[in-house]
Amino acid sequence: MLSQQAGRLSFRRSVSRPMNPSTESPTRVLLVEDLPADARLIRELLRDGAGENAFDVVQAPCLRAARDLLQNPGQPFDAILLDMHLPDSDPESTAREVHRIAPELPIVVITGLDDDKLRHKTIADGVQDCLSKSELHSPVLVRSILYAVNRQRLFNELARSQERTAQEHADSALRADKALRDSQALYESLVENLVQNIFRKDLQGRFTFANSNFCRNAGKSREDIIGRTDFDLFPPDLAAKYQADDQRVLHSGEPFETEEAYESTGGERLVVRVVKTPVHDAAGTIVGMQGIYWDVTAERRAQEELQARTIELERSNRDLEQFAYIASHDLKEPLRMVASYVQLLERRYAAQLDDDARDFIRFAVDGARRMQQLINDLLVYSRVGTRAADDRPIELEETLRDALANLEVAIQESGAAVLHDPLPKVKGDPTQLVQLFQNLIGNAVKFCRDRRPEIHLSAEKADRRHWMISIQDNGIGIEERHRDRIFQIFQRLHGREEYPGTGIGLAVCRKIVERHGGRIWVESEPGRGSTFRFTLLAALDSDRKT
Numbered sequence: 001m002l003s004q005q006a007g008r009l010s011f012r013r014s015v016s017r018p019m020n021p022s023t024e025s026p027t028r029v030l031l032v033e034d035l036p037a038d039a040r041l042i043r044e045l046l047r048d049g050a051g052e053n054a055f056d057v058v059q060a061p062c063l064r065a066a067r068d069l070l071q072n073p074g075q076p077f078d079a080i081l082l083d084m085h086l087p088d089s090d091p092e093s094t095a096r097e098v099h100r101i102a103p104e105l106p107i108v109v110i111t112g113l114d115d116d117k118l119r120h121k122t123i124a125d126g127v128q129d130c131l132s133k134s135e136l137h138s139p140v141l142v143r144s145i146l147y148a149v150n151r152q153r154l155f156n157e158l159a160r161s162q163e164r165t166a167q168e169h170a171d172s173a174l175r176a177d178k179a180l181r182d183s184q185a186l187y188e189s190l191v192e193n194l195v196q197n198i199f200r201k202d203l204q205g206r207f208t209f210a211n212s213n214f215c216r217n218a219g220k221s222r223e224d225i226i227g228r229t230d231f232d233l234f235p236p237d238l239a240a241k242y243q244a245d246d247q248r249v250l251h252s253g254e255p256f257e258t259e260e261a262y263e264s265t266g267g268e269r270l271v272v273r274v275v276k277t278p279v280h281d282a283a284g285t286i287v288g289m290q291g292i293y294w295d296v297t298a299e300r301r302a303q304e305e306l307q308a309r310t311i312e313l314e315r316s317n318r319d320l321e322q323f324a325y326i327a328s329h330d331l332k333e334p335l336r337m338v339a340s341y342v343q344l345l346e347r348r349y350a351a352q353l354d355d356d357a358r359d360f361i362r363f364a365v366d367g368a369r370r371m372q373q374l375i376n377d378l379l380v381y382s383r384v385g386t387r388a389a390d391d392r393p394i395e396l397e398e399t400l401r402d403a404l405a406n407l408e409v410a411i412q413e414s415g416a417a418v419l420h421d422p423l424p425k426v427k428g429d430p431t432q433l434v435q436l437f438q439n440l441i442g443n444a445v446k447f448c449r450d451r452r453p454e455i456h457l458s459a460e461k462a463d464r465r466h467w468m469i470s471i472q473d474n475g476i477g478i479e480e481r482h483r484d485r486i487f488q489i490f491q492r493l494h495g496r497e498e499y500p501g502t503g504i505g506l507a508v509c510r511k512i513v514e515r516h517g518g519r520i521w522v523e524s525e526p527g528r529g530s531t532f533r534f535t536l537l538a539a540l541d542s543d544r545k546t
Helices: 036-049 063-070 094-101 116-124 138-192 212-218 236-252 297-348 355-386 396-406 408-414 430-446 505-515
Strands: 027-032 055-060 079-083 107-111 129-132 197-202 207-210 256-263 269-280 286-295 392-395 417-420 425-428 454-461 466-472 520-525 529-537
Touching: 027 036, 027 063, 027 138, 036 055, 036 138, 055 063, 063 094, 079 094, 079 138, 094 107, 107 116, 107 138, 116 129, 129 138, 197 212, 207 212, 236 256, 236 269, 236 286, 269 297, 297 355, 392 396, 392 430, 396 408, 396 417, 396 430, 408 430, 425 430, 425 529, 430 454, 430 466, 430 505, 430 529, 505 520, 505 529
Parallel strands: 027 055, 027 079, 079 107, 107 129, 417 454
Antiparallel strands: 197 207, 197 286, 256 269, 269 286, 392 425, 454 466, 466 529, 520 529
């Protein structure tokens, strides 16, 4: 409805094609126009200027009819062409009302009034474009509708994208919050089931968490602990110490460990191991500290008992070693006296003695000598466990050389051949390892009947830290049932008339090897020889003494 000054709608038709891309389906336009003639001409303009863009125009003669069409979900529209002057609407509020009804649709206003103020108001009310009827022609109208549709579509896609993004952010926040709550629940579930006492504090020293064991040992409920400080729960001297330890952790950012003695709620004196560590947030900022402590009273008591037993054992060993020296001296002196006087008796009264008397004297001297050898062997056996260790990296070939020097007479008399492969460096006591080689090689020389002794030494890696040494001979061999027995003290398999000895040598070997952290065993075939094997700790470069 136009005033006389505005005149009737006039059109300048054009067949030029607009620069809009074609669409697959017609653009549905709701034309809100009360004048049938104007509505017909607008349809013609859209048809003439459409080109590849088809328009499906539906007319509504009033605002009420437009509302009914817009609220019908079965007839969706792409754009609205709106005449401001409708019979049932105020021109000042028409655009605002239509935008309220269909906020997602672009609105293009066609007005016959040349009123800039009104145009600005319609734009503010959500209108995409405002065209003057007096200057309207096909390309302008088509382009305005298509641009409005495209802009609205972009706006709607952007709005939907923003909505999706916001929803994704919200979902992500919900998932993160759920993960955080799950993680917190898992953490609290874990620490609740631990036997240790666990707690956390904030930067102000207030408790923020305490597991059940902490609450039970503190004699308070969790509600009575959370939010409190050490000064609310413990005596002032203890609270001051705990606070000082906490500040040390918070200021240094480093863990703190200590052992503390305290009295339990039942009055028992306990020793606890305490570990305190800083707590960081996601940015790495320290936001508090966490502590954990557990009872080590039994361990400390066991250590104290072990230390007391070790001291007592060391004292006992010293006493035993001193006794061994004294006993050996006190026993050997009478034996030497007996042997000396018996031999003197033989020399002085030889002419008056018959053969039996001389045999008796020989038996007495031999018994004294054997007793003296037994005392010496027992002294060696006792020294293996009581003498202070002198462990250091040593070359086994040097050890073997010293042992062979001590056995030189026996080797020469028997004609024994002693060969060896390259021997490694090990960690041990040189004196005891010489004794070990001397006993084993000496046995190999002694227990070889009616043949020339042949002895061969070799070495191979037993594992990453140990060497296995093998001493092989061609002697009389050992039956399988005796292979463990021979390493026991005073265990002899042969009579003294056949093979001399005290039955202590292999017991000394086992004691030396075990004192060096190894083990010793024998593999043998009677009549064909034996192979004694033992393990020793390998010497590392870090074991070298500077």
